[in-house]
Structure formats: structure tokens, C-alpha cells
Amino acid sequence: MKLLEVKGLTKKFAGLVANDSLDLEIDQGEIVGLIGPNGSGKTTFFNCICGVYPVTKGSVRFEGREITNFPAHKICKGGIARTFQLVNTLMNMTALENVMVGAFCRTTNTNRAREIAEELLEFSGLPEKKDILGSDLTIADKKRLEVARALATKPRLLLLDEAMAGLNPTEQKEAVELIRRIQREGITLLVVEHVMQVIMPLCERLVVLDAGKKIAADVPERIANDERVIKAYLGERYYAKRATLRSE
Ligand SMILES: Nc1ncnc2c1ncn2[C@@H]1O[C@H](COP(=O)(O)OP(=O)(O)O)[C@@H](O)[C@H]1O
Ligand SMILES: [Mg+2]
Incomplete structure (x- = not known):
């Protein structure tokens, strides 16, 4: 198949x-x-x-x-995730919160969503950026954050x-x-x-x-x-x- x-x-x-x-x-x-x-x-x-x-x-x-x-x-819940050509960073949220948004696709538990987001920031090479606001990230970091958020939906x-x-x-x-x-x-x-x-x-x-x-x-x-x-x-x-x- x-x-x-x-x-x-x-x-x-x-x-x-x-x-x-x-x-x-x-x-x-x-x-x-x-x-x-x-x-x-x-x-x-x-x-x-x-x-x-x-x-x-x-x-x-x-x-x-x-x-x-x-x-x-x-479709996202079904296992397909995507990133956007024009980055869709949530500017008033921290990097961690941005990724938690993705994780809420899989869990309603805030602590679990935070754990998933922390893991994926680490995986995507952004662990030290977790408390930085979306608006303050470089374009390279915003692109990585998009990937981390997409991964948090467990595609x-x-x-x-x-x-x-x-x-x-x-x-x-x-x-x-x-x-x-x-x-x-x-x-x-x-x-x-x-x-x-x-x-x-x-x-x-x-x-x-x-x-x-x-x-x-x-x-x-x-x-x-x-x-x-x-x-x-x-x-x-x-x-x-x-x-x-x-x-x-
Ligand atoms: N929402 C839309 N409404 C009208 N035309 C659109 C829309 N989105 C894309 N297009 C048109 O569809 C074509 C393909 O666009 P797009 O898929 O963005 O191409 P690519 O990603 O390969 O650059 C373009 O001519 C674009 O102008
Ligand atoms: Mg395009």
C-alpha cells in the first residue's frame, strides 16, 4: 500500500x-x-x-x-503535517508555546503538550530559544520552529x-x-x-x-x-x- x-x-x-x-x-x-x-x-x-x-x-x-x-x-489529526512557505509564527507566543499549539493536536493535557514541545525544540536544534517570543526569532529559527510545530502533531x-x-x-x-x-x-x-x-x-x-x-x-x-x-x-x-x- x-x-x-x-x-x-x-x-x-x-x-x-x-x-x-x-x-x-x-x-x-x-x-x-x-x-x-x-x-x-x-x-x-x-x-x-x-x-x-x-x-x-x-x-x-x-x-x-x-x-x-x-x-x-x-487531515492533520490523520497524520499529515505541513509547514508554510511564508512562515506562520505566532509572534506573541514564545517558541515553546508555538510548538505546544501543534502538540495540542494530540493531547489536551498542558503538561504533556509542554513535554512534547520541549522534546521537539531539542530535536530541531532550538532548546535554548524556548522562552524567546516568536517575533524575536531569526528567519532561520522561525523556519525551524515551523518544522518543530509540525512535528509536534506527530505526523x-x-x-x-x-x-x-x-x-x-x-x-x-x-x-x-x-x-x-x-x-x-x-x-x-x-x-x-x-x-x-x-x-x-x-x-x-x-x-x-x-x-x-x-x-x-x-x-x-x-x-x-x-x-x-x-x-x-x-x-x-x-x-x-x-x-x-x-x-x-
Ligand atoms: N488562492 C488563490 N487564488 C487564486 N489564484 C491562486 C491562489 N493560490 C494560488 N494561485 C495561483 O495558482 C498558481 C500556482 O500558484 P502556487 O501554487 O503558489 O505556485 P508555486 O508554489 O509553485 O509558486 C499561480 O498562478 C497562483 O497565482
Ligand atoms: Mg509556493
């Missing part, structure tokens, strides 16, 4: 087809990367899986059970939406270590990321979206040499890099 099985998922916003009949299967224990240019539909795909948006067509099954269009809190599948955007190379390396630690805990991951040097070695498989359609799905080495992918995504990024170098 597949852990996640998405079939023909289509999401339309008025006339725009943000996700066009997407199929995706993920096995327990995998790290799968979801890549593609801005606006290609990656975040929308997450939102459809997690019950943030109702799907226009298609189905989502998790652990063999139909979850299409279930409300977001049910079996974790969706990370650009968890490394805006991080410097050292912070990126730490983020990769955290993702590997999460995998070792037995949690399956679907990861949206733009930094190719990070995503290529991290993922066993990559799925590429362009204008809402899946244009390729393969192991990273083959994706890096796929002509359609280079044209739609990688090429554009290489050109952008060259342009910045020239203007420096």
Missing part, C-alpha cells in the same frame, strides 16, 4: 488551472522533492492535500483511506514548503541535517525547495511541475539532464544566476 496516493488532482482558480490532473504516489520512508518554477502549482498542491483548498477534481488517499476534501484539522507524512528559502549555506546545511533526522524517525517527506544543490542529494525522487502540469518524475540525476526540465526550470535558473553575476 502507498502511503500517499494522489490521482488526477485538479485545482482551478476561476479560469486558471493551478494543478492539472496531477498523479503522485509516495512510499513510506521516502523523501520526494517537488520542484518547478514560481507559480507552477507546488503550494497549491500542498493546500489541496492538506484540506486548505477544496479540489476541483481528483482524489487523495492516505494510508489507503480516502481523505479528499477532508477539513484541514482532520507520518510531512510536507515542507520552501523550508530553506532565505537561509545562508550554513543554515541550509543544518536544515538538511534536520530533514535527515526526521526521516530517520520514520517520517516520510515531500519537500518543495529551490536550491538544487540541496534537493538533488537529499531526495530519492523528484517530481517537476510546470504551469500546473507534471512534466517529469525521476531520480535526481536523470531530472538534472532532462531537456524539458532544463527548459522549463533549471535553464531559467541558470540564466538568472548568470544575469546576477554579470550585474555584479
Whole structure:
């Protein structure tokens, strides 16, 4: 049985087809990367899986059970957690309290929620930040806090939406270590990321979206040499890099 099985998922916003009949299967224990240019539909795909948006067509099954269009809190309780591309830190709460919010998905006991949150701040490399207000954390720490809060809901599948955007190379390396630690805990991951040097070695498989359609799905080495992918995504990024170098 597949852990996640998405079939023909289509999401339309008025006339725009943000996700066009997407199929995706993920096995327990995998790290799968979801890549593609801005606006290609990656975040929308997450939102459809997690019950943030109702799907226009298609189905989502998790652990063999139909979850299409279930409300977001049910999907979270059912074992799928996600982070947000634009961090959703609760600014007036401490780091510990932010993670406790996630833990309350599993327990109504405040002391137990605190224990879970403390464990996960430790696991995510933030133990000394627990009493700091959300608003006072650096972007790298806010990103980690998002991951810790998602983990506090005890997911079996974790969706990370650009968890490394805006991080410097050292912070990126730490983020990769955290993702590997999460995998070792037995949690399956679907990861949206733009930094190719990070995503290529991290993922066993990559799925590429362009204008809402899946244009390729393969192991990273083959994706890096796929002509359609280079044209739609990688090429554009290489050109952008060259342009910045020239203007420096
Ligand atoms: N809530 C929304 N209402 C209308 N259009 C949306 C909405 N969310 C996303 N879109 C559109 O759907 C397309 C895919 O967006 P998105 O999923 O955010 O892409 P990505 O995450 O790959 O950058 C874009 O054209 C975007 O403008
Ligand atoms: Mg996005």
C-alpha cells in the first residue's frame, strides 16, 4: 500500500488551472522533492492535500483511506503535517508555546503538550530559544520552529514548503541535517525547495511541475539532464544566476 496516493488532482482558480490532473504516489520512508518554477502549482498542491483548498477534481488517499476534501484539522489529526512557505509564527507566543499549539493536536493535557514541545525544540536544534517570543526569532529559527510545530502533531507524512528559502549555506546545511533526522524517525517527506544543490542529494525522487502540469518524475540525476526540465526550470535558473553575476 502507498502511503500517499494522489490521482488526477485538479485545482482551478476561476479560469486558471493551478494543478492539472496531477498523479503522485509516495512510499513510506521516502523523501520526494517537488520542484518547478514560481507559480507552477507546488503550494497549491500542498493546500489541496492538506484540506486548505477544496479540489476541483481528483482524489487523495492516505494510508489507503480516502481523505479528499477532508477539513484541514482532520487531515492533520490523520497524520499529515505541513509547514508554510511564508512562515506562520505566532509572534506573541514564545517558541515553546508555538510548538505546544501543534502538540495540542494530540493531547489536551498542558503538561504533556509542554513535554512534547520541549522534546521537539531539542530535536530541531532550538532548546535554548524556548522562552524567546516568536517575533524575536531569526528567519532561520522561525523556519525551524515551523518544522518543530509540525512535528509536534506527530505526523507520518510531512510536507515542507520552501523550508530553506532565505537561509545562508550554513543554515541550509543544518536544515538538511534536520530533514535527515526526521526521516530517520520514520517520517516520510515531500519537500518543495529551490536550491538544487540541496534537493538533488537529499531526495530519492523528484517530481517537476510546470504551469500546473507534471512534466517529469525521476531520480535526481536523470531530472538534472532532462531537456524539458532544463527548459522549463533549471535553464531559467541558470540564466538568472548568470544575469546576477554579470550585474555584479
Ligand atoms: N488562492 C488563490 N487564488 C487564486 N489564484 C491562486 C491562489 N493560490 C494560488 N494561485 C495561483 O495558482 C498558481 C500556482 O500558484 P502556487 O501554487 O503558489 O505556485 P508555486 O508554489 O509553485 O509558486 C499561480 O498562478 C497562483 O497565482
Ligand atoms: Mg509556493
